[in-house]
Amino acid sequence: ALRARVTAGDPPTAVQMLGFDILDWAAEGALGDLTEVATAEGWDAVVPAALQGFSKADGKWIAAPVNVHSTNWVWINKAALDATGLGEPATWEDLVAVLEAMKANGITPLGHGGQAWQDATIFDGIVLGMGTDFYKAAFIDLDPAALGGEQMAEAFNRLITLSTYVDANFSGRDWNLASAMVINGEAGMQMMGDWAKGEFLKAGKVPGTDFVCIRFPGTQGAVTFNSDQFAMFNVESDGAKAAQAAMASAIMNPTFQSAFNVVKGSAPARTDVPNDAFDDCGKKAMADLAEANTNGTLFGSMAHGHAAPASVKNATYDVITAAFNGEYADGAAAAAALAEAVAAAQ
Incomplete structure (x- = not known):
């Protein structure tokens, strides 16, 4: 259904996607560009590099990561x-x-x-x-x-x-x-x-x-991780582009990242989110993620x-x-x- 919509020139504004699916769509040139909002909000400094491997293509931000599930x-x-x-x-x-x-x-x-x-x-x-x-x-x-x-x-x-x-x-x-x-x-x-x-x-x-x-x-x-992300497709109207930027910004908001991941059981995609609301396993997940990110031992x-x-x-x-x-x-x-x-x- 997604393929049919994109082929027909009527892509959705945003799609929840995982891993290599995001990169496959990016390689086809089907995804939009979130770099402006990402730069303004400093995503590069707070999202682990291994995760950015699925959120960026050709140096452009193409998706907003909601979480990091560790496996x-x-x-x-x-x-x-x-x-x-x-x-x-x-x-x-x-x-x-x-x-x-x-x-x-x-x-x-x-x-x-x-x-x-x-x-x-x-x-x-x-x-x-x-x-x-x-x-x-x-x-x-x-x-x-x-x-x-x-x-x-x-x-x-x-x-x-x-x-x-x-x-x-x-x-x-x-x-x-x-x-x-x-x-x-x-x-x-x-x-x-x-x-x-x-x-x-x-x-x-x-x-x-x-x-x-x-x-x-x-x-x-x-x-080892997987990550739920929202990929933004190429859309024509300025209104839709503005909505994509607003949605991406909301997803990356530290308060949302905390609230969502407390419920989902995952860790925030941002390394700067406070761990106060998380249980013992959640706190451990966040500490492990930060350690692995620093040590280069965070792997898809x-x-x-x-x-x-x-x-x-x-x-x-x-x-x-x-x-x-x-x-x-x-x-x-x-x-x-x-x-x-x-x-x-x-």
């Missing part, structure tokens, strides 16, 4: 964690120890929905946990040596290990039902983006009391279409899901398949 989170039922006698897992070895202890205690250790994007969300965390340089080389630079090498083989072996901690009915389960398993104590933990927090809050659960939010073990100090999420174009993402999904479902002899076979699939998709 490398683990949500843990606190009572289930306490029952293991272990602390919050900080390393891969810690994580396996906690999962084993939860299994011994008779609950499903990992609440998970067997859908390609959910499998890929877990794998995103595993790969990032093996090193930020490795993540960048594999998923952003699409380096064949990183995609098919020994480190990737180990990442797939870890994914295969995690697949042993899900319940028998995981296949096809929606993510929010996996969250419910953790909320209800049927499962110990879920590896999911920060939108999962809304499920816990809606159920009346309190961060730090009923559940804990931690970065995927090994990814502390780094963040492979699983959520912010690391590579859709064709590559879909090829990656196929291999990850096959690996999660035991279709490769070992991690090395999966890594070889991944390198091949990504090469074919480019």
